[in-house]
Amino acid sequence: MSRIEIVDLKQNVLDDNDEMANKTRDKLKEKGVFLLNLMSSPGAGKTTTLVKTINLMKDKYSIGVMEADIDSDVDAIKIAETGAKSIQLHTGGMCHLDATMTEQGLDALGTDGLDLVVLENVGNLVCPAEFDTGATKNACIVSVPEGDDKPLKYPLMFQVADVVIVNKTDVLPYFDFDMEAFKNNVELRHPGIPVIPISAKTGEGMDKLVEWLEQQISR
Amino acid sequence: MSRIEIVDLKQNVLDDNDEMANKTRDKLKEKGVFLLNLMSSPGAGKTTTLVKTINLMKDKYSIGVMEADIDSDVDAIKIAETGAKSIQLHTGGMCHLDATMTEQGLDALGTDGLDLVVLENVGNLVCPAEFDTGATKNACIVSVPEGDDKPLKYPLMFQVADVVIVNKTDVLPYFDFDMEAFKNNVELRHPGIPVIPISAKTGEGMDKLVEWLEQQISR
Numbered sequence: 239m240s241r242i243e244i245v246d247l248k249q250n251v252l253d254d255n256d257e258m259a260n261k262t263r264d265k266l267k268e269k270g271v272f273l274l275n276l277m278s279s280p281g282a283g284k285t286t287t288l289v290k291t292i293n294l295m296k297d298k299y300s301i302g303v304m305e306a307d308i309d310s311d312v313d314a315i316k317i318a319e320t321g322a323k324s325i326q327l328h329t330g331g332m333c334h335l336d337a338t339m340t341e342q343g344l345d346a347l348g349t350d351g352l353d354l355v356v357l358e359n360v361g362n363l364v365c366p367a368e369f370d371t372g373a374t375k376n377a378c379i380v381s382v383p384e385g386d387d388k389p390l391k392y393p394l395m396f397q398v399a400d401v402v403i404v405n406k407t408d409v410l411p412y413f414d415f416d417m418e419a420f421k422n423n424v425e426l427r428h429p430g431i432p433v434i435p436i437s438a439k440t441g442e443g444m445d446k447l448v449e450w451l452e453q454q455i456s457r
Numbered sequence: 458m459s460r461i462e463i464v465d466l467k468q469n470v471l472d473d474n475d476e477m478a479n480k481t482r483d484k485l486k487e488k489g490v491f492l493l494n495l496m497s498s499p500g501a502g503k504t505t506t507l508v509k510t511i512n513l514m515k516d517k518y519s520i521g522v523m524e525a526d527i528d529s530d531v532d533a534i535k536i537a538e539t540g541a542k543s544i545q546l547h548t549g550g551m552c553h554l555d556a557t558m559t560e561q562g563l564d565a566l567g568t569d570g571l572d573l574v575v576l577e578n579v580g581n582l583v584c585p586a587e588f589d590t591g592a593t594k595n596a597c598i599v600s601v602p603e604g605d606d607k608p609l610k611y612p613l614m615f616q617v618a619d620v621v622i623v624n625k626t627d628v629l630p631y632f633d634f635d636m637e638a639f640k641n642n643v644e645l646r647h648p649g650i651p652v653i654p655i656s657a658k659t660g661e662g663m664d665k666l667v668e669w670l671e672q673q674i675s676r
Contacts, residue, residue, distance in 0.1 A: 279499045280582045280611060281603025308583065310609045331613065333552065333583035361610065363499045364527065364552035364581050383602035383625065384500025390529045391580065392499060394550065406602065409631050 242314040243325045245346040247306075247332070247339040255369060258337035262372025266349070272455045273344075273355045275373030277395065279388075280361030282381040283405040285313045286438040287447075288356055292320040294448050299353040299455070304343040306335050306360050313358065323347065334365035337372045354455060363388065367395040375454055381406040382413050386420035389427045396427035401434060401450060408437040461533040463545045464565040466525075466558040474588060477556035481563070481591025490568045491674045492559075492576065494592035496614065498607075499580035501600040502624040504532045505657040506666075507575060511539040513667050518572040518674070523562040525554050525579050532577065542566065553584035556591045573674060582607065586614040594673055600625040601632050605639035608646045615646035620653060620669060627656040 266273050278284050285305075292301050303324040305314040314326035327343045329335065335343075340357060349355060357373060359366040378399035380388050383406060389396045396402065402424050404417070421433050434450060436443035485492050497503050504524075511520050522543040524533040533545035546562045548554065554562075559576060568574060576592060578585040597618035599607050602625060608615045615621065621643050623636070640652050653669060655662035 279580070279603075280607060281498060281600075307610055309612050310606075312606055312609060331587075333581075360583065361498070362552075362581055362583050364579065365584065368550075381500075381602065383600065383628070384498075387529075387531055388499060390531060391526055393528050409602070409628065412628050412631060 242311045246328050255337050259370035259372035271349045273373045275357050275371045275376045277359045277366045278379035279363045282379045290438050292322045302352045302355040304357045336369040340371040363392040367398050375400040377401045379403045382415045386416050389423035404435040407435045408440050461530045461545050465547050474556050478589035478591040492574045492592045494576050494590045494595045496578045496585045497598035498582045501598045502657050509657050511541045521571045521574040523576045555588040559590040582611040586617050594619040596620050598622045601634045605635050608642035623654040626654045627659050
């Protein structure tokens, strides 16, 4: 197993989070680094999706990953196996990442020469949506077993998302998940944002996700 | 569809949460009301499990339900259809319930004559674990699609849980979920607590859950 760098994050309650986030975003833009903030419920498949995405993009892009977790480093180890530059961020019980914590992560990772950095946020559909991390774009993953009503129950997450990924489409036959109803629920919260169904397990739809990411990075 | 009472909760940051929680617990004990705090990730099946549990227990017990949600009343409507006394609590964006909010819910529900009250907490595996609601016992549901590593990644939830329910066992053949590994991970976090595998969809294992609840209520 790879030896993973673990960074213990400290929250800074004094700074203005939005100001910090805008500074981070500007700085990354200047350096040509695209930062994707990846959010979802626990177990929706953020890490598996990320591993597949890295494997599809790593020949063309330099990719770095910050794996945020309350505890453990199981995800960072999986990411390191792809060859991507990766670090584990420990939030010390915190339920989300803010702009200051993200900045600490970016400093520890080192962004020189990277095209794409992915921040895998804490598995939580509520709190991460409340804090601008400074990411260029926000992605939210919902998995089929969670149900098609999630945009009704967790409105803010879908309002701040720039793209919604529906993972685990391979198990659609075993769940009462209505894709059209889900898309309508997303549309209610955030009109016009793309919804990309994928199965990170089988690879189905991954080309569409990579296409979306490449379009964003090239902007 | 039933007309559901919706209560907008206010957080009270001045009171000591643990003190409030202990007061609530004592008061409920005196009245002979058992309060179960039901926590899980979004989409783990709290409401479905609750509907099945109520249907199995309602002939013997008077049951009340408080459905907490950031927005929407889809869950409270499903519960009301069982005939249980139910209200919808809106947290106004808050990611968890504290003791003061629970007290407001109990007042609005009215606990006279009830044997069992279930608080369906906000779908979140992080924040609800940090706040004692005043419940007699805490239950945590993890569903098979979320993966067997959740106790490693969300330690506090499993430390505060008195019972862990594993839902969606009907889809075990389609996921890499190792029940023994999961039980070992729970044991690491909270030695000795029961782990009850169920399928709220098919009814498998529901007898074991009802048995555990009846034992707790009769204490």
